Amino acid sequence: MSVRTVRHFIDNAFVDAVEGGSFPSVSPIDNQQIAEVAEGTRADAARAVEAARRAFDEGPWPRMSPAERKRYLHRIADGIDARLDELARWETLDMGKPITESKTRDIPRSAFNFRFFADYAEHLSTRAFDQRAAGIFSYELREPLGVVAAISPWNFPLMLLTWKVAPALAFGCTVVAKPAEQSPITASILAEIAAEADLPPGVFNLIQGFGPDAAGQELTEHPGVDAVTFTGESATGRLIMANAARTLKKLSFELGGKSANIVCADADLEAALDGTVTGSFGNQGEVCLAGTRLLVQHPIYDEFVARYVERAEAMKVGDPRDPETQMGPLVTQEHMDKVLSYVDLAVEEGGTIRTGGRRLSEGDLGKGNYVAPTIVTDVRNEMRVCQEEIFGPVEMVMAFDELDEAIAIANQTRYGLAGMVWTTNLATAHRVAREVRTGTMWVNCYFVRDLRAPFGGYKDSGIGREGGDYSYEFFTESKAVVMKLA
Ligand code: NAI
Ligand code: MG
Numbered sequence: 001m002s003v004r005t006v007r008h009f010i011d012n013a014f015v016d017a018v019e020g021g022s023f024p025s026v027s028p029i030d031n032q033q034i035a036e037v038a039e040g041t042r043a044d045a046a047r048a049v050e051a052a053r054r055a056f057d058e059g060p061w062p063r064m065s066p067a068e069r070k071r072y073l074h075r076i077a078d079g080i081d082a083r084l085d086e087l088a089r090w091e092t093l094d095m096g097k098p099i100t101e102s103k104t105r106d107i108p109r110s111a112f113n114f115r116f117f118a119d120y121a122e123h124l125s126t127r128a129f130d131q132r133a134a135g136i137f138s139y140e141l142r143e144p145l146g147v148v149a150a151i152s153p154w155n156f157p158l159m160l161l162t163w164k165v166a167p168a169l170a171f172g173c174t175v176v177a178k179p180a181e182q183s184p185i186t187a188s189i190l191a192e193i194a195a196e197a198d199l200p201p202g203v204f205n206l207i208q209g210f211g212p213d214a215a216g217q218e219l220t221e222h223p224g225v226d227a228v229t230f231t232g233e234s235a236t237g238r239l240i241m242a243n244a245a246r247t248l249k250k251l252s253f254e255l256g257g258k259s260a261n262i263v264c265a266d267a268d269l270e271a272a273l274d275g276t277v278t279g280s281f282g283n284q285g286e287v288c289l290a291g292t293r294l295l296v297q298h299p300i301y302d303e304f305v306a307r308y309v310e311r312a313e314a315m316k317v318g319d320p321r322d323p324e325t326q327m328g329p330l331v332t333q334e335h336m337d338k339v340l341s342y343v344d345l346a347v348e349e350g351g352t353i354r355t356g357g358r359r360l361s362e363g364d365l366g367k368g369n370y371v372a373p374t375i376v377t378d379v380r381n382e383m384r385v386c387q388e389e390i391f392g393p394v395e396m397v398m399a400f401d402e403l404d405e406a407i408a409i410a411n412q413t414r415y416g417l418a419g420m421v422w423t424t425n426l427a428t429a430h431r432v433a434r435e436v437r438t439g440t441m442w443v444n445c446y447f448v449r450d451l452r453a454p455f456g457g458y459k460d461s462g463i464g465r466e467g468g469d470y471s472y473e474f475f476t477e478s479k480a481v482v483m484k485l486a
Helices: 042-058 066-082 084-095 099-122 157-170 185-196 215-221 234-245 269-285 298-314 333-348 363-367 403-411 426-435 468-475
Strands: 004-006 008-010 013-015 022-026 033-038 128-131 136-144 147-151 174-178 204-206 227-231 250-254 260-263 293-297 352-355 374-377 394-400 419-422 476-484
Touching: 004 185, 008 042, 008 185, 033 084, 042 147, 042 174, 042 204, 042 215, 066 084, 066 099, 066 157, 066 185, 084 099, 084 157, 084 185, 099 157, 099 468, 147 157, 147 215, 157 174, 157 185, 157 227, 157 468, 174 215, 185 204, 215 234, 227 234, 227 468, 234 250, 260 269, 260 403, 269 298, 269 394, 269 419, 293 298, 293 403, 298 352, 298 374, 298 394, 333 352, 333 374, 333 394, 394 403, 403 426, 419 426, 468 476
Parallel strands: 004 033, 147 174, 147 227, 174 204, 227 250, 260 293, 260 419, 293 394, 374 394
Antiparallel strands: 008 013, 008 204, 022 033, 128 136, 136 476, 352 374
């Protein structure tokens, strides 16, 4: 297979790195190189920021009506749809997710991110404040925030990048985006699509490369950037916040999670099993929202765990290009080693591996980064494996008697991103939804979302919310215009 060349996209032109560097992107299927990628340094980031700055300060984009911007953004969405197969293939090749997931979820959702925010922006209004007695009338003007840096992770490469880029553009900002170094390819195809959609120069810029002391960090420190929207590890969020402090940037963070999945004795067990399997092993468990701590109520504990183990063992793990595959390889060898080291730690801490717990290396699988779906019981919530984010197909299972206990365990974590509860009792559902301190709580479902609803995390799982009005709030400035009535 030929190696694809991936460049930056700055001011509507594809360019190499200023300092000439590049790095390989490999496929987790066989660890062979699939792309040679421009390595963005601070100089490339600065160049892209300058282009975005000019486009914002002098160009037409922030001055257009939402309806005009919508025409461009719909062209991008149509472009994504037109290249669905190609984008899905590259996403799967680059980071290992099953092709069925790329094709039916990630890539269509990426197109929908553009349509949703383009349409949404057209229907917004602002508030007016009538204060006749004082002889004044005030109204709120919403204006595009400025130059936005969008820094995204590798687990849903195009879906999470577009979740940031689409609202930023729809609300009139200009953007410099940086995808994760492990999964650079689909973002660069998006740049080709944007080029064809004929956006004014500098409105959408894409740079490739690493974070620390490189392209990523420069985006968080450059005085020309007004805001950073970041999805990634909590530790990285902490660094970015410190680095961005000197230039007082507006920040939106979607960070890690260690969410509880609570299965009550009165649940529809079949539905709970489906959700639990998806919630622990979907996308190889490389999901911030994953329900990685499974809490099962005592009366059904043995039966539920037995059926869950059976379901894990029946999963088809293998080449993600095969439409039958349910779980592909982990993103890099390094990440696989980290995940396997947590399996060792689980055993050291006293856990029992009920299934999996090992690398799969039969035949061609040996060339890639495959880990069997892993279920661990006999763990306690204080253990490191129940507190730290593993970000792979490794589930910790605990039992509970009373709901109080499940809620307490769910809350004993520094994270607060998501959670699930499976019950047929309405009161139980409402109680768990209220008492677990977390950004999203799913009741008898998982992963489905309304893009108008707030998305983000409590505690170490994030700062701020995105989605619908929440994105509008983040990507705009609010101005009060105060008028004398007489
Ligand atoms: P990461 O934090 O290592 O990297 C994310 C992005 O930040 C990459 O583009 C990277 O190049 C960049 N970066 C790294 N250091 C930087 C720095 N000092 N300055 C600026 N940019 C920097 O995260 P990774 O490993 O790519 O993704 C996995 C993590 O992302 C997990 O912890 C997961 O929980 C989290 N995540 C959170 C989601 C959410 O919505 N809350 C969704 C998906 C992933
Ligand atoms: Mg890759």
